[in-house]
Amino acid sequence: MRGQLPRWVDVALLPVLNVVLAFFIAGLIVLAVGQDPLKAISIMISGSIGDGYSLGYTLYYTTDFIFAGLAVALAFHAGLFNIGPEGQAYIGGLGVILGALALNGMHWALVLPVMIVGGALFGALWAFIPGYLQAKRGSHVVITTILFNFIAVSVMGYLITRVLKPAGVNSDESAPIDPLTRVPALAQFTDFFKHTPVNVTFILAIVALFVVYWLVWRTKFGFAMRALGHNPTAANYAGISNEKMIMIVMALSGVLAAMVAVNNVGGVQGRLILNFVNGAGFVGIAVAFMGRGHPIGVALSALLFGMLYQGGQALAFEMPDIKKEMIVTIQALVILFTGAMGEMLRIPVAGIFNRLSAPSSSGEGGR
Amino acid sequence: MEQYVTLVQILGGTVRLAVPVLLACLAGLYSERSGIVDIGLEGKLLASAFAAAVASAVFGYAWIGILFAILAALAFSAIHGLASINFRGNQTISGVALNFLAAGLTVFLGNAWFHRGGFTPQLNGPQRFFPITLDTLSAPLDYVALPEWVPGIDWLRPIVQFLLYVIELPFYWFGRLVALVLGWVASNPIGEPLVNQLLLGHNIITYFAFLAVPITAWVLFRTRFGLRLRAVGENPKAIDTAGISVSRLRYQALIITAVLVGIGGAYLSIAQNAVFTPNMSNGRGYVALAALIFAKWRPGPALLVCLMFGFLDALQIRTQGATLAGLWDAINWIFGSWLPAIPAALAGIKTYEIPVQAVQVLPYVLTVILLAGFIGRAVAPKASGLPYTKDR
Numbered sequence: 096m097r098g099q100l101p102r103w104v105d106v107a108l109l110p111v112l113n114v115v116l117a118f119f120i121a122g123l124i125v126l127a128v129g130q131d132p133l134k135a136i137s138i139m140i141s142g143s144i145g146d147g148y149s150l151g152y153t154l155y156y157t158t159d160f161i162f163a164g165l166a167v168a169l170a171f172h173a174g175l176f177n178i179g180p181e182g183q184a185y186i187g188g189l190g191v192i193l194g195a196l197a198l199n200g201m202h203w204a205l206v207l208p209v210m211i212v213g214g215a216l217f218g219a220l221w222a223f224i225p226g227y228l229q230a231k232r233g234s235h236v237v238i239t240t241i242l243f244n245f246i247a248v249s250v251m252g253y254l255i256t257r258v259l260k261p262a263g264v265n266s267d268e269s270a271p272i273d274p275l276t277r278v279p280a281l282a283q284f285t286d287f288f289k290h291t292p293v294n295v296t297f298i299l300a301i302v303a304l305f306v307v308y309w310l311v312w313r314t315k316f317g318f319a320m321r322a323l324g325h326n327p328t329a330a331n332y333a334g335i336s337n338e339k340m341i342m343i344v345m346a347l348s349g350v351l352a353a354m355v356a357v358n359n360v361g362g363v364q365g366r367l368i369l370n371f372v373n374g375a376g377f378v379g380i381a382v383a384f385m386g387r388g389h390p391i392g393v394a395l396s397a398l399l400f401g402m403l404y405q406g407g408q409a410l411a412f413e414m415p416d417i418k419k420e421m422i423v424t425i426q427a428l429v430i431l432f433t434g435a436m437g438e439m440l441r442i443p444v445a446g447i448f449n450r451l452s453a454p455s456s457s458g459e460g461g462r
Numbered sequence: 463m464e465q466y467v468t469l470v471q472i473l474g475g476t477v478r479l480a481v482p483v484l485l486a487c488l489a490g491l492y493s494e495r496s497g498i499v500d501i502g503l504e505g506k507l508l509a510s511a512f513a514a515a516v517a518s519a520v521f522g523y524a525w526i527g528i529l530f531a532i533l534a535a536l537a538f539s540a541i542h543g544l545a546s547i548n549f550r551g552n553q554t555i556s557g558v559a560l561n562f563l564a565a566g567l568t569v570f571l572g573n574a575w576f577h578r579g580g581f582t583p584q585l586n587g588p589q590r591f592f593p594i595t596l597d598t599l600s601a602p603l604d605y606v607a608l609p610e611w612v613p614g615i616d617w618l619r620p621i622v623q624f625l626l627y628v629i630e631l632p633f634y635w636f637g638r639l640v641a642l643v644l645g646w647v648a649s650n651p652i653g654e655p656l657v658n659q660l661l662l663g664h665n666i667i668t669y670f671a672f673l674a675v676p677i678t679a680w681v682l683f684r685t686r687f688g689l690r691l692r693a694v695g696e697n698p699k700a701i702d703t704a705g706i707s708v709s710r711l712r713y714q715a716l717i718i719t720a721v722l723v724g725i726g727g728a729y730l731s732i733a734q735n736a737v738f739t740p741n742m743s744n745g746r747g748y749v750a751l752a753a754l755i756f757a758k759w760r761p762g763p764a765l766l767v768c769l770m771f772g773f774l775d776a777l778q779i780r781t782q783g784a785t786l787a788g789l790w791d792a793i794n795w796i797f798g799s800w801l802p803a804i805p806a807a808l809a810g811i812k813t814y815e816i817p818v819q820a821v822q823v824l825p826y827v828l829t830v831i832l833l834a835g836f837i838g839r840a841v842a843p844k845a846s847g848l849p850y851t852k853d854r
Binding site for chain 2: 124128176178228233237238239242243250253381418421427428431434436437438
């Protein structure tokens, strides 16, 4: 049955149908508690892209989700399900703040590469360990990355509250980064974004989309990676070292996740605070599945989730009964339909297409 | 003597904290033995904790809370089954989705229904399970007060009450007997903490959880169903060839999973606590999964591993604010003073406060080390995670 459908159905129509289904069910849930889902959607749309201010916030969330989505997508191309971008981004924050504070006071253009490299190193390390354990010790990467999220919370909690916190400060946070050193908000260059947190990291996210496309589909390394994802045995016979690939791909995935820290620690917050990732790493899972692992898809679904998160904030004012957790529910439904239940709509859609295109082809429509 | 009491108290805490993990772990055992990976245990635990607290608050009875907890877990299992058995989807992704679904839906619905920021109303009286103590065991038996909403033909009510009374009688006499024996043990100073802190002082779900271990072992290794369950996880084709439905067996396993994890979730919100709080499962489902792997998918070892996690948890509560010197003394006491006294020169480190996070992180670090196979290698059921497709 696979391959009988036109390509555009697989690539575009089915994902869109699945997302529509997820939103439809979310709408029913909202309806079930006596709220108006259509009103909610219109508030969310105007609250997320209605003007420069809301768009600025939407793009700030989008930046996080692009990085986290790419992190999950990259690993998934190699057949690895990385559930740990949350922890990798958190630990990445340590590298970002260490880099920034070491050069505190210098111009941001000089420090940004240091922050990126610092974050990348720490994030890569945090993802490399589960990769190593999968490759060499056979412990499943899904469970180890989940556990590493928990471990990251404890490690960072300790470091922030007992080590990085300057004397005489009450709140649990590191020393602040100098305004000159901080990754500047786009609002500094254009009035359009007003006082919104979207910053130069957004441009970095766009670049990352192209880099990941190039890496996965235009290099030998990307080919080896996809080969591993499709068939590890065949990849091995083709002379690819699966163990090495798993470790490298996980580390790269951690690098992408850690860029969330550049956006938040280096840019928006300008300091290391507790739980700055705030679920962005988990959103990445939904973004990656919804975007089918392709940078274009990841960009579009990251934008959609950015709109949901910013729109959800606007919604909290207008319709306080719809809490922001509704977005986590939508996220769950999107993962469920696009990631795990893809066959559900595929079977009826395939049936329709078979009937439309070849009415004479004898009853081969089933599985 | 004081240290003995402390130790028994910690062991009592161990038992209490191990229960939800143990129930989730046994639940996962059925599912994974049948070849279905269940990352969604965490979500099921959370969803059923929420359902239990809501139903118990609305209907006024803890037992109804348990019923709804199981129903919630069944609903989640049904989605998981649909995705992984019928649509042959990725089981890990489905499980992850269910975890998010539980995290989002519980807070959203809880807030929409009760307007308490995701918390459910505080439960009291018959809305929750209380620890069984010597006093409650020997309390006189009384008629069960039937709630208002029980559909009432008036003359039927006393009959229902009488029937409940008759059903309760044997339990009552059993309780009296247990109270008699344990009361005698508790009359001596060594036995007193043992009875009050370790053997008693737990609610009924705790005893069920521990009973579920030998029952699971018996079902798995001594019944025809258990044999088929193990076979379908190792080699579904053989089961199919023998004319037994693979889907049916796997759905049966998922039902048992839902019942056990549902009771585990109810334990969190209506037995251990008296309220549902957002994200109250707090990773226990994942810990259960790890315990399952470490126990190599066997019920007996699963009990031991869960008790070990419970012990670490209990220790964590005890060591909040403890100093290094205190830890040193404790180790010395447990292992019979074989550590040398801390030299005077290092007196400074004596007062070093052990970070809370260091103890919090222990179960997770330990799990990673276990999973890495440094302590025995775990081999999963062969067909686990693979959807089964009939060849035609």
